[in-house]
Amino acid sequence: MTSLPAQPAPKRLGLVIDLDTCVGCHACAVNCKEWNAGGYHAPLTDFDPYGAAPDGVWFNRIHSYEAGSGADARVVHFPKSCLHCDNAPCVTVCPTGASYKRGSDGIVLVEEDKCIGCKLCSWACPYGAREFDTDAGVMKKCTLCIDRIYNENLEEVDRVPACVATCPASARHFGDLGDPDSDVSRLVAERGGYDLMPEMECAPTNKYLPVRDKQTGAGGTLPLEDASPEGGFLGWVDRLLSDASAV
Amino acid sequence: MHPAYSIIFFTTASGLGYGLLAVAAVFVGAGWLPAVPELGAIVISVGVALVTAGLLSSTFHLGHPERAWRALSQFRSSWLSREGVAAILAYVPVAGLAWGWVWLGEVAGVWLLAAWLTPVLAAVTVYCTGMIYASLKAIPRWHHPLVPWLYVALGLATGAVGFHLVVAMFGAANMRSAGVAVAGLLAAAVLKIAYWRSIDTADPVATAETATGLGGFGDVRPLDPPHTAPNYLQKEMGYRVARKHARKLRKITLVTLFAIPPICVALSVFAGFFLGAALAVIAALSVGLGILIERWLFFAEAVHVVTLYYGEKAA
Numbered sequence: 001m002t003s004l005p006a007q008p009a010p011k012r013l014g015l016v017i018d019l020d021t022c023v024g025c026h027a028c029a030v031n032c033k034e035w036n037a038g039g040y041h042a043p044l045t046d047f048d049p050y051g052a053a054p055d056g057v058w059f060n061r062i063h064s065y066e067a068g069s070g071a072d073a074r075v076v077h078f079p080k081s082c083l084h085c086d087n088a089p090c091v092t093v094c095p096t097g098a099s100y101k102r103g104s105d106g107i108v109l110v111e112e113d114k115c116i117g118c119k120l121c122s123w124a125c126p127y128g129a130r131e132f133d134t135d136a137g138v139m140k141k142c143t144l145c146i147d148r149i150y151n152e153n154l155e156e157v158d159r160v161p162a163c164v165a166t167c168p169a170s171a172r173h174f175g176d177l178g179d180p181d182s183d184v185s186r187l188v189a190e191r192g193g194y195d196l197m198p199e200m201e202c203a204p205t206n207k208y209l210p211v212r213d214k215q216t217g218a219g220g221t222l223p224l225e226d227a228s229p230e231g232g233f234l235g236w237v238d239r240l241l242s243d244a245s246a247v
Numbered sequence: 248m249h250p251a252y253s254i255i256f257f258t259t260a261s262g263l264g265y266g267l268l269a270v271a272a273v274f275v276g277a278g279w280l281p282a283v284p285e286l287g288a289i290v291i292s293v294g295v296a297l298v299t300a301g302l303l304s305s306t307f308h309l310g311h312p313e314r315a316w317r318a319l320s321q322f323r324s325s326w327l328s329r330e331g332v333a334a335i336l337a338y339v340p341v342a343g344l345a346w347g348w349v350w351l352g353e354v355a356g357v358w359l360l361a362a363w364l365t366p367v368l369a370a371v372t373v374y375c376t377g378m379i380y381a382s383l384k385a386i387p388r389w390h391h392p393l394v395p396w397l398y399v400a401l402g403l404a405t406g407a408v409g410f411h412l413v414v415a416m417f418g419a420a421n422m423r424s425a426g427v428a429v430a431g432l433l434a435a436a437v438l439k440i441a442y443w444r445s446i447d448t449a450d451p452v453a454t455a456e457t458a459t460g461l462g463g464f465g466d467v468r469p470l471d472p473p474h475t476a477p478n479y480l481q482k483e484m485g486y487r488v489a490r491k492h493a494r495k496l497r498k499i500t501l502v503t504l505f506a507i508p509p510i511c512v513a514l515s516v517f518a519g520f521f522l523g524a525a526l527a528v529i530a531a532l533s534v535g536l537g538i539l540i541e542r543w544l545f546f547a548e549a550v551h552v553v554t555l556y557y558g559e560k561a562a
């Protein structure tokens with residue numbers, strides 16, 4: 001049923017993405033693709049993968065932005081996957097019931113066998129989290145790795161989404177955002193986690209942690225040591241190099 | 248938004264078909280037109296053919312057309328589903344109208360009821376079509392209260408021009424058939440111009456800054472896209488017609504859809520049979536071209552908020 005669950009889900013599983021620590025390495029996108037190419041939505045079709053214009057289905061894409069200008073400008077790496085919205089427009093527009101939001105944990109999924117491939121859900125999503133598989137003729141999207149997080153064949157530590165497991169900077173955190181005492185909820189509260197495009201009123205579950213302020217002055221970077229020609233080790237190196245350049 | 252030809256054809260053909268059926272049903276229902284079976288046969292078969300062709304073409308762009316029946320199940324939340332249900336229900340009064348008009352040669356009793364239900368269900372179906380687009384908040388230019396009414400008005404106006412053409416062929420064109428077509432076109436023109444004004448002056452709903460939440464640092468610009476080649480989102484949602492072309496195409500729409508047809512239709516009433524029919528044909532051809540451009544622009548001018556992640560500044 002594509003009506004949203006009447007009660008807010010008791011659990012609201014989702015991701016918290018730390019824009020301050022993300023280094024833009026794309027490892028999460030690659031591991032997402034790797035895991036999901038064999039998972040719930042397999043295959044994630046690629047066309048012309050080694051050619052000039054490769055095209056394929058990805059559930060997670062990493063943008064990089066420049067914000068501001070001059071000394072205060074920042075480069076921010078910005079991973080984006082489905083935000084598993086509470087008020088998911090992608091679900092309510094679906095005419096077939098293929099798109100649905102689970103009442104038990106809030107995960108938004110597509111049941112491929114019911115999908116007619118009308119693409120309307122991808123039009124309804126403000127975040128670009130749904131990608132059409134032209135080969136299979138159905139819509140695909142991030143599953144929050146349901147086939148990992150509930151997978152009893154995996155070690156308990158591995159029961160987290162592939163993108164979270166692989167991130168070398170620990171910029172992706174997985175947990176229950178419906179529980180105010182969970183680690184992820186605390187992180188959001190401490191760091192002021194925010195919603196993307198709140199004006200769309202989708203009530204996303206996933207939160208983004210803002211970039212921290214630059215550390216300058218006291219407690220920040222130490223001033224460089226003066227390479228004084230007067231003496232000492234650095235002075236000797238300086239003299240040596242100056243002589244060398246004179247040769 | 249990428250203007251898919253199947254959707255442009257579907258929405259214009261079904262709008263025209265429902266408009267034609269609705270106007271014809273009103274004319275026989277009100278007794279403004281004698282229930283001549285030959286005329287009924289032509290009007291209804293053309294209307295049903297257009298509506299059905301439109302519905303079939305809308306399934307062409309589906310990934311799995313064989314599962315299309317499933318689209319009737321979610322009418323509680325989905326306008327696409329509601330449209331499908333309404334489209335199927337609309338066949339019932341049309342069948343009743345056809346039975347009375349073409350088979351019995353008389354539209355009375357229950358067949359009269361069918362005649363009056365036809366425009367209602369036709370309008371409901373076209374309204375649902377409009378709401379599919381108007382319900383999408385992520386496309387601010389579509390998420391506009393005038394959008395479903397524009398679909399209804401344009402369906403009615405194009406259908407009325409079609410109806411005038413058919414009756415002109417039967418030598419039965421009169422002030423009423425012309426009047427309905429002219430009034431429909433002018434009403435649609437007013438709505439369309441008001442809609443263009445409104446979307447041109449509307450404040451942006453979202454910006455690259457709100458999309459990323461990085462506005463605190465200042466202006467947000469993409470540095471590196473996620474992939475080296477354009478992806479599905481950019482191909483499907485990223486299409487945008489150049490502003491200067493949009494201006495030109497809007498002018499062409501105004502002339503072909505809202506200027507030439509009402510003039511030709513109005514003149515056709517005063518002309519003899521042949522000239523009148525010729526003028527009605529010109530009006531219909533002009534409307535056909537105009538509505539296709541109007542619909543193409545409706546897609547090509549729409550900016551999806553996901554493009555904010557790919558370099559668009561505001562939407």
Ligand code: SF4
Nearest residue numbers: 082083084085090125
């Ligand atoms: S991010 Fe998009 S696809 Fe995911 S739940 Fe929200 S609206 Fe739906």
Ligand code: SF4
Nearest residue numbers: 094115116118119121
């Ligand atoms: S593409 Fe599939 S999942 Fe999306 S709205 Fe259409 S039927 Fe539903």
Ligand code: SF4
Nearest residue numbers: 032081142144161163
């Ligand atoms: S949760 Fe799983 S499917 Fe979703 S982005 Fe992460 S790895 Fe991909």
